[in-house]
Amino acid sequence: MTLIAWIVAGLLLVTSVGILVSRDWRLGLGFLGLQYLGVFWLTSQHWPVSMAAIKVVTGWMAIATLGITRLNLKESDKESEQILPEGRLFRMFTAGIVTVIIVTAAPTVEDIIPGIGMPVISGSLILMGLGMLHLGMTVQPFRVILGLLTVLAGFEALYAALESSILVAAMLSTVNLGLALVGAYLLSARMPEENV
Amino acid sequence: MSAPLLWIFIPAALALPALLISNGRILSIVGGSLALLLSLVALIVPIDQALQIGNFSLKIAPEIEILGRRLILTPADGSLLAIFYGLVAMWFYGAEVTRTAHRLVPLGLIIIALLVASIAVEPFLYAAILIEIAVLLAVPLLLPVNQAPGPGVMRFLIYQTMGMPFILFAGWLLTGVESSPSDLALAVQSATILGLGFAFLLAMFPLYVWLPMLAEEVSPYALGFLFWVLPTITIIFGMGFLDRYSWLRTSAGLSQVLSVGGLVMVVTGGLWSAFQRHLSRQMAYAVIAETGFSLLAFSLSPEKAVDAVFLLIIPRSLALLVWAMSLTQMKELAEPLRFSAVQGLARKHPVTTAGLILAHFSIAGFPLLAGFPVRLALWEGLASQSLGVAFWFLIGILGLLTGATRTLAVLVMAPQGTGWELQERWRPGILIGIGVLGLFLLGIFPQIFRPIMANLPGMFEHLGK
Numbered sequence: 285m286t287l288i289a290w291i292v293a294g295l296l297l298v299t300s301v302g303i304l305v306s307r308d309w310r311l312g313l314g315f316l317g318l319q320y321l322g323v324f325w326l327t328s329q330h331w332p333v334s335m336a337a338i339k340v341v342t343g344w345m346a347i348a349t350l351g352i353t354r355l356n357l358k359e360s361d362k363e364s365e366q367i368l369p370e371g372r373l374f375r376m377f378t379a380g381i382v383t384v385i386i387v388t389a390a391p392t393v394e395d396i397i398p399g400i401g402m403p404v405i406s407g408s409l410i411l412m413g414l415g416m417l418h419l420g421m422t423v424q425p426f427r428v429i430l431g432l433l434t435v436l437a438g439f440e441a442l443y444a445a446l447e448s449s450i451l452v453a454a455m456l457s458t459v460n461l462g463l464a465l466v467g468a469y470l471l472s473a474r475m476p477e478e479n480v
Numbered sequence: 481m482s483a484p485l486l487w488i489f490i491p492a493a494l495a496l497p498a499l500l501i502s503n504g505r506i507l508s509i510v511g512g513s514l515a516l517l518l519s520l521v522a523l524i525v526p527i528d529q530a531l532q533i534g535n536f537s538l539k540i541a542p543e544i545e546i547l548g549r550r551l552i553l554t555p556a557d558g559s560l561l562a563i564f565y566g567l568v569a570m571w572f573y574g575a576e577v578t579r580t581a582h583r584l585v586p587l588g589l590i591i592i593a594l595l596v597a598s599i600a601v602e603p604f605l606y607a608a609i610l611i612e613i614a615v616l617l618a619v620p621l622l623l624p625v626n627q628a629p630g631p632g633v634m635r636f637l638i639y640q641t642m643g644m645p646f647i648l649f650a651g652w653l654l655t656g657v658e659s660s661p662s663d664l665a666l667a668v669q670s671a672t673i674l675g676l677g678f679a680f681l682l683a684m685f686p687l688y689v690w691l692p693m694l695a696e697e698v699s700p701y702a703l704g705f706l707f708w709v710l711p712t713i714t715i716i717f718g719m720g721f722l723d724r725y726s727w728l729r730t731s732a733g734l735s736q737v738l739s740v741g742g743l744v745m746v747v748t749g750g751l752w753s754a755f756q757r758h759l760s761r762q763m764a765y766a767v768i769a770e771t772g773f774s775l776l777a778f779s780l781s782p783e784k785a786v787d788a789v790f791l792l793i794i795p796r797s798l799a800l801l802v803w804a805m806s807l808t809q810m811k812e813l814a815e816p817l818r819f820s821a822v823q824g825l826a827r828k829h830p831v832t833t834a835g836l837i838l839a840h841f842s843i844a845g846f847p848l849l850a851g852f853p854v855r856l857a858l859w860e861g862l863a864s865q866s867l868g869v870a871f872w873f874l875i876g877i878l879g880l881l882t883g884a885t886r887t888l889a890v891l892v893m894a895p896q897g898t899g900w901e902l903q904e905r906w907r908p909g910i911l912i913g914i915g916v917l918g919l920f921l922l923g924i925f926p927q928i929f930r931p932i933m934a935n936l937p938g939m940f941e942h943l944g945k
Contacts, residue, residue: 396653396669412645419638423631432641439645446652451547455609459644462616466637469620470629 289329289403296322296407300414301379303430304421305372309354312430313347319411319437320344326404326441331448339440342457346433346464353468354426375421382413400445411438429467436460482541483527483553484600487518487561492593498586508576511585512569515592519565523932527555551600556938560716561596563932567797568592571705574801577908578701578808587621588705590614595713604720605651608644611681611714615640618706622698632693639680639690640710646677654725661727671728674721675737681714684775685744688768692752695764700811703760704804707767708797715774715789716939723940729782739779739865743872745772750844750879754886759810759817759836762883763803766843769876770796773858776873780861786944788858790936794929795842795850795922802915803839806832809908819887824894828903833891835912837884842919844880850922 295318302315320343328336386409393405415434422428440456494514501507525531530539543552553561572588575581594614598607615637623633653670657663679687695703722729749769756762770792777788807817809832814821826833838849845855855877863870922928937944 396666416642423634425629425634428634428638432638435642436645439649443645443648443652447648449549451549452606452609454547455606455613459609459612459616462613463641466616466619469625470623470633473623473625474628 286401286403289326289401289407292322292325293403293407293410296326297383297410297414300411300418300434301376303434304379304414304418305375309426310351312426313351313354316430316433317344317347319434320347322407323411323437323441326407327444329401329404330445331453335448335450335453336444338453338457339437339444342460343433343437346460349461349464349468350426350429350471353471357471378417379414382417383410386410386413397442397446400442404441404445408438408442411435411441413438425467425470429463429470432463433460436463481538482544483557484544484551484597486540487522487553487565488551488593488597488600491515491518491589495586495589495593498589502582504576504579504581507585508572508574508581511575511581511589512572514589515565515569515572519562519569522558522561522565527553527558529555549606550602551597552602553596553600554939556935557599559932559935560599560939563793563929564592564596567708567794567801570797570801571708574805574911575701577905577911578699578805580699580701580808583621583624584702584705587617591617591621591709595709598713599716599720603651604717604724605648607717607720608647608651608677611710611717612641612644615710618710621702622694622706624699627698630693630697632690632695632697635690636694639683639687643677643680646673646680650674650677654721654728657727658725667727667731671731678714678718679741682711682718682771682775683768684741684771685748685768688745691768692756692758692761692764695760696758696816700760700763700804700807704763704800704807707763708800711767711771711774712793712796715778718778719786719789719940719943723943726942729942735779738775739862739869742772742775742777742779743869743876745769745775746876747772747872747879750876750883752879753883754879756883757819759807759819759822759887762840762887763800763807765883766803766840766880767800769880770843772876773855776862776869777858780858780865783944784861786937786940787933788854788861790933791854791857795854795919798850798915798918798922799839799842802835802912802919803843805908805912805915806835806839809905809912810836819890823890824892824898826891827894827898827900830900830902831904831909831912833888835916837888837891838916838919840884840887841881842923844884845877846881846884848920848923850919850926852923853926 299315299319303312306312306315320340324336324340327339390402390406390409393409394402412435415431415438418431418434419428498507498511525538525540527540528542530537542554543550572585575584591614594610598610601607601610619637623629650670650673653666653673657667657670683691728734746769749765749772753762753765756765774789774792777792778785780788810822810825811817813825842849842851845851859870859873862873
């Protein structure tokens with residue numbers, strides 16, 4: 285069981301780095317979809333599977349919302365990264381630094397919240413750390429929403445171990461869906477002639 | 481009938497039909513009247529007490545239960561609801577002349593309902609999630625669908641969203657501190673995380689970079705509404721934390737942290753305002769200073785702090801309302817709102833100019849205006865604690881006054897021989913005029929709202945006692 289949990293934490297590292305370095309929005313959403321599967325697994329360590337499934341269902345609904353909106357935008361609306369640094373190598377390097385920091389910090393977090401397990405802590409910290417890194421690198425609506433969803437996914441994986449209220453789960457799902465809807469709104473918020 | 485149903489669910493539900501009203505003036509009047517009605521009900525009908533009118537008896541129950549959690553509005557919350565919805569009514573009535581009614585009224589109703597729910601929810605920690613949902617709704621309020629989002633909007637979304645996880649996590653840690661108060665390390669960790677959460681939500685130094693950026697990008701009126709409502713509720717939410725956790729309330733370092741944090745915001749907000757050449761950015765820096773004033777009020781001795789924080793609410797809202805309305809009028813005349821573009825506008829638009837300048841002076845605490853009595857009381861309280869803090873407070877105030885004076889100089893500056901040529905739109909002019917009158921009225925008679933304000937500290941069990 286622990287081995288699988290570590291594999292899931294590894295998967296989360298791959299998906300969050302993938303979201304950070306990928307330039308194709310389809311790939312980004314694909315990584316996000318996988319990420320929610322990982323979050324579901326980590327959450328199911330502390331919640332009943334039926335309740336943990338909320339995470340993956342909400343996440344995929346958010347992805348569908350963003351995907352459909354993005355699909356309906358003209359090709360000319362495709363975001364080209366205007367702000368440096370944009371190199372993949374640079375992003376991977378910074379992701380590496382953040383990962384090292386997380387590996388160092390995870391035992392301290394486990395001291396503060398004992399009994400959750402290192403894989404859950406590492407997985408959630410990876411998502412939060414790399415999500416924040418992503419947010420620090422862009423102001424493009426689509427990428428900002430991916431970054432925020434990643435940070436929240438990491439937080440929710442950790443918070444699920446501390447709080448098992450149905451109302452909180454519902455409210456956090458509302459926040460995730462709300463973020464996706466805001467993302468869709470921001471993506472389509474353009475001058476009238478620029479819209480499809 | 482229950483209080484949460486009346487002041488949370490009904491406004492939220494009425495926001496949906498409000499979306500269908502296409503006439504901005506009707507929408508503005510309907511929304512404003514609804515808010516006014518809710519304010520009057522809060523003022524007249526006590527919560528959880530039977531009100532006998534002839535044979536008819538009316539009692540508003542204080543709570544409602546949802547999924548095992550409760551929304552409670554106590555009798556002490558009545559005054560806050562009256563003030564809150566009263567101020568919202570003013571913003572809604574002004575929405576039509578600023579051409580924001582279609583967004584401000586429906587979304588404003590839901591945002592206000594969510595923020596009132598954040599005060600009412602038990603456990604109170606869930607307020608962080610409700611505030612976050614309100615923030616998400618604020619995005620379409622700020623940004624019309626025909627305007628591309630700029631970096632300010634994106635940063636607003638990022639910074640406000642980041643606050644929620646920190647506060648929720650800190651809330652969990654705080655319960656641990658309660659059960660083992662001797663664990664100093666845990667106490668420091670939880671207080672730090674909580675502080676970070678509030679630093680994000682209140683846009684505290686240095687996390688306020690997005691405020692001036694946002695001010696440049698979006699409608700000043702919608703922004704002014706959010707600049708008033710979000711920090712006010714966040715501060716009340718923060719007071720809830722202090723009320724709940726006695727170790728936090730009594731910790732020796734809290735007053736110092738609040739004092740330093742508030743002072744840095746007042747000084748930087750004031751100084752940046754003094755050197756600013758963009759009118760919307762000046763409003764943003766004044767808002768930063770205003771949040772600093774609230775934090776400084778918090779840092780006063782416990783018996784004074786609660787009163788001081790609540791006293792800031794009405795002058796802040798009124799000044800921002802007048803300022804935002806004047807800025808919106810000016811934005812229609814000059815875009816962007818740089819000094820070079822607005823130079824000499826006072827000759828053609830004296831009422832708008834007066835509204836802008838007097839609102840700025842009011843936030844700076846200029847005598848006879850609404851902000852003055854509160855600033856004076858705050859300055860006196862700070863001086864009794866530390867002369868150094870009082871000195872830096874003065875520097876911040878001087879910065880704001882310099883900014884206002886520079887703006888005044890630019891707006892009246894016109895080539896020699898230029899005459900006065902009145903081109904003011906009469907309806908916005910009348911509303912700004914009424915607002916300016918209100919600023920003077922509150923400055924000269926600050927005790928007007930004293931009877932309502934007197935009940936507000938009752939919202940808290942321990943704070944201010």
